[in-house]
Amino acid sequence: MKQRKIAAFAAASVLALSSFSYTGTAFAAVQYRDVTFNGITVNGGEAVAGVDISSVISLEKSGVVFKDKDGNPQDIFLTLKNAGVNYIRVRVWNKPETNSGLTYGGGANDIGTAVEIAKRCSKYGLKLLVDFHYSDFWADPGKQRAPKEWANYSVDQKCDAVKKFTADCLAKLKSTGVEIGMVQVGNETNGGLCGEKDWQNICKIMNAGSSAVRNFDRKILVAVHFTNPEKSGNYDWIAGNLDKYKTDYDVFASSYYPYWHGTPENLTSELSKVASKYGKYVMVAETSWANTFEDSDQFANTIGDASSLGNYVSYDISVQGQIEAVTKVFEAVADVGPKGIGVFYWEPAWITVGNDH
Numbered sequence: 636m637k638q639r640k641i642a643a644f645a646a647a648s649v650l651a652l653s654s655f656s657y658t659g660t661a662f663a664a665v666q667y668r669d670v671t672f673n674g675i676t677v678n679g680g681e682a683v684a685g686v687d688i689s690s691v692i693s694l695e696k697s698g699v700v701f702k703d704k705d706g707n708p709q710d711i712f713l714t715l716k717n718a719g720v721n722y723i724r725v726r727v728w729n730k731p732e733t734n735s736g737l738t739y740g741g742g743a744n745d746i747g748t749a750v751e752i753a754k755r756c757s758k759y760g761l762k763l764l765v766d767f768h769y770s771d772f773w774a775d776p777g778k779q780r781a782p783k784e785w786a787n788y789s790v791d792q793k794c795d796a797v798k799k800f801t802a803d804c805l806a807k808l809k810s811t812g813v814e815i816g817m818v819q820v821g822n823e824t825n826g827g828l829c830g831e832k833d834w835q836n837i838c839k840i841m842n843a844g845s846s847a848v849r850n851f852d853r854k855i856l857v858a859v860h861f862t863n864p865e866k867s868g869n870y871d872w873i874a875g876n877l878d879k880y881k882t883d884y885d886v887f888a889s890s891y892y893p894y895w896h897g898t899p900e901n902l903t904s905e906l907s908k909v910a911s912k913y914g915k916y917v918m919v920a921e922t923s924w925a926n927t928f929e930d931s932d933q934f935a936n937t938i939g940d941a942s943s944l945g946n947y948v949s950y951d952i953s954v955q956g957q958i959e960a961v962t963k964v965f966e967a968v969a970d971v972g973p974k975g976i977g978v979f980y981w982e983p984a985w986i987t988v989g990n991d992h
């Protein structure tokens with residue numbers, strides 16, 4: 636990847652991500668502005684230039700209307716395509732609802748929702764990264780619960796269920812005509828996977844998912860996903876466990892939120908260790924930065940005021956600050972070298988739409 640091309644993409648696309656014109660019941664539209672960075676405009680380049688907009692179907696059902704720079708309604712997928720985005724990441728939960736059928740929220744991202752997103756990706760020629768949580772709701776370092784229907788399964792039964800669920804979902808997604816470029820077998824799996832916390836069992840479940848992907852289409856990249864690169868040696872230790880238990884994957888993906896996860900230089904260092912020692916591709920699967928401290932929904936913001944910014948970076952809380960933040964993370968991945976393949980921005984279109992939603 637050519638570093639300056641990546642920086643140019645980052646600068647131009649973040650303005651598209653953060654400056655959509657949209658309408659909702661309780662959110663003011665912001666003015667769209669075209670942007671160049673160091674005189675270079677957006678470039679498709681060789682990098683994975685992706686966004687996760689998993690909540691978009693739920694938002695649109697709640698009344699959000701995305702618009703182009705002239706204020707006309709326009710499919711958000713087309714807006715992203717025009718900004719240089721080439722990949723969409725979509726999370727898939729098993730059954731994100733109560734036994735009585737009430738959704739847990741968070742975009743209600745079952746396979747049916749993912750299929751709707753895949754159709755839109757197919758229409759505009761955007762590749763798809765499928766992010767399997769192997770859970771009914773959010774999976775992250777603090778919680779890796781097995782789906783309700785798998786709660787009492789043995790490890791071997793979970794492996795069989797993961798393999799079947801993965802294969803079935805991929806078939807449904809492929810039927811839309813979308814190009815599935817990458818599949819994540821787990822989401823931020825530092826603390827476990829599908830209810831298992833032992834590394835041997837975690838890797839066994841990952842391999843079940845990976846096997847389903849390989850059997851479906853060997854051209855699809857298999858990614859594993861972790862976080863906390865700010866902890867020195869953390870990723871080398873994790874990758875060592877994956878290697879010890881012969882985990883089959885292609886891409887080691889990291890979350891990187893600048894207010895939590897260290898400097899861009901440290902991110903480069905930690906990813907470089909994995910790339911050089913284990914021969915894996917590396918990327919950032921999630922990142923973001925705020926453009927305002929303002930609250931619009933009476934729920935606490937991740938970045939509520941200056942005290943929540945951390946001590947790692949000094950980006951401004953503004954659209955210009957977002958440009959700098961996204962540019963720096965693209966450069967950090969590019970600085971790994973040929974094994975650094977790109978970045979996904981997390982949920983740039985997830986906005987508040989009123990008290991009823």
